Amino acid sequence: MDRVTDLLEPGAAASGPRTTGEIPKPDPERRPVPLWLAAVSTTGWAVLTGMGPLVAVILLVWVADSSNGSRAVDAFRVGIGVWLLAHGATLQVGGVLVGLAPLLVTGMAGWQVVRAGANAARAVGANGLAMGAQVVAAVASCYTVVGAVAAVAVLGSPAQVPVLPAVSAVAALGLLGSAIGVLRVPDIRRDLLRRFPAPMLSVVRAGTAAAVAVLGAGAVVAAAGMVLNWQRTVTLMAGLDDGPIGVIGLWVVCVLYVPTVAIWGASYVLGPGFAVGAGTHVGLSGVALGPLPAVPLLGGIPAAAAPWPAYALLALPVAAGVGAALMVRRSHPGAATVPRFASAALTGLVAGVLLAAAALAAGGPLGSARLAEVGPSGWHVGVIGGLEVALGAVGLVGFEYARDWALRRWAGSRSEKPEADPVDSADSAEQPTEPVQPVQPTEPIQSVEAEEPAEPTLAQSTQLEPTVVEAAMVEHPEGVEPTADTEIPQA
Structure with missing residues (x-):
């Protein structure tokens, strides 16, 4: 009892071992x-x-x-x-x-x-x-x-x-x-x-993500078919007369084949479609079916060609390619244009290989007679799926290249255009221009203080006398010395 109480304590979970679904890491010791x-x-x-x-x-x-x-x-x-x-x-x-x-x-x-x-x-x-x-x-x-x-x-x-x-x-x-x-x-x-180089790894990762997205879209389409054609499913279930054990066993079989039908839905979305017997075909453009086995999981198969709005499903693989190109660009944002085109094409190749492998796994015989051919064609799904994914990826790269080129051209045309007023430029073209006269250097203007000068001291007066004499000599350039008549102003 004490052991159970210790385990229920809040601190026991932190101190004791904790069981999780993760694989434990190896102990170095x-x-x-x-x-x-x-x-x-x-x-x-x-x-x-x-x-x-x-x-x-x-x-x-x-x-x-x-x-x-x-x-x-x-x-x-x-x-x-x-x-x-x-x-x-x-x-x-x-x-x-x-x-x-x-x-x-x-x-x-x-x-x-x-x-x-x-x-x-x-x-x-x-x-x-x-x-x-x-x-x-x-x-x-x-x-x-x-x-x-x-x-x-x-x-x-x-x-x-x-x-x-x-x-x-x-x-x-x-x-x-x-x-x-x-x-x-x-x-x-x-x-x-x-x-391995990093760009190649990003391409493989992006192509795998695109293939998984297409398979997920196929699963959604298959589930929608089951809901829209529920009357056929009920009819197939009503034809079962094997008792409750047989019905339960058949439903178990249907559950085991759910991923298989999801891949059939992906083939339907891509365009090639799939077969439920020799000489049959189920696709967007048309449906040719014979008698179906009494399996409720097959009740979601359409009985006629899809209406024209359903052709929008073909855009889903292209959208998956666009997403793959975005993943590659996020991994290597500074890549040049030509490597980006090559990476986009290789993304479609990786997705095509994976989709072909899934289609091969989802096909096989259900008997030796009419049901000897069931499921999609592997190479059809691989080729068409890879091309659609590559179309989306290459299309995004081409769009971004064209957008960047147009922006550079527009920015270049704006930088080459002169920024001048058209009216002023026209007036200046009509009036002749006068030659510009050179500007003579001017002496700096000394500021005159408004305050009255203070009386000079004795030392300052002695310094002013040579200056006055020099001024008097400037007035007599012949070099005549000043006489006694010449008045020398006193400081």
Whole structure:
């Protein structure tokens, strides 16, 4: 009881350990953990937290639906197969080929791998790219081994996957996630940033921000479609007759595919659109659809071409490009015009590559017949999205260049124009100008004091006598000496 009271004291929180969601920083006094131990422990925890919730949900559905006649081990292996599907593998369930990845599970698994890479790097005390590369190799290798074991474990189950493609997909996600996680360590990140020029890093950052903005706009458009076409969603839900367990399971599937539909919305905003079956197309300019699967998430798909005000959606990627150009300018405000044009174009290239990768991840088959082609085209989305983002970025740089050029020309024309009164200049042109006479230097005028002079003293009178004599001699230039008749004024 005293222990609980101490914990509830106001000062206890400041003095005792505090639990937060942040990854703790390494203690410099703690001995580093061996690399193999750090990789195995962090990767095992990543697999457990990434696969565990998915398998648990599938087992709960199996328990609730006791009339299905399947075994618990089969439900467990189906959960493993769905985990592999989230990594990009192709899953075959009951003769139906499924290759459309639930990107929500993909994001959760990728985030756990990122944490595994960061924790392993901190545990071994990695402080440079060389040690960071070793951590990435160790974590990715452990994750690949787990993927291979999982692919072999589902053989012969209701959910089967090709082993080699599944292992390759797991290895790719493990490599990418662990590399991002290792870069979360400040020392390794600084070591990497020193090896790349700062303008290139700002371009990558701006292009990534533009791609994320386009994907966010796609998510908003997809949600708006669900709201506007709610009647179709209700109709699709009314067609479900699998009982409450089947309805719950279908809604769980819809939640797992929400990020996938958001990427479809981004493809719709960019212009290329997407397909929901072979020979179908959903875009701003037109819609050609067949029968849709009874999935409530597909109720937001438009049934006809968009009205003309909806074409304003095409301005969203351009606006994302403008924002990317502003980010680059803020990072390097004094850059010259030509490098700014090049940076703007490269921003569109980075955004296009990321959008193409997202479109590829959001596509795949949902069957072997008509639904063998579902999702957007990766290279269409990448090319058109990159061009639209580059158009916004290059357009802003061109506008600022034209504005600065016009301001310089206007300022130059004002500085060359003479600042004179037109009336005075006209009058001065009619009247002839007189030659200017040189000014004779004048002697300075001594100020005369108004006060009466005081009587000179004896010493002053003796000093005045030579002056008076000199004045008298000036009056007789012939050099005649003054006679006795000459009166010399007394002082």
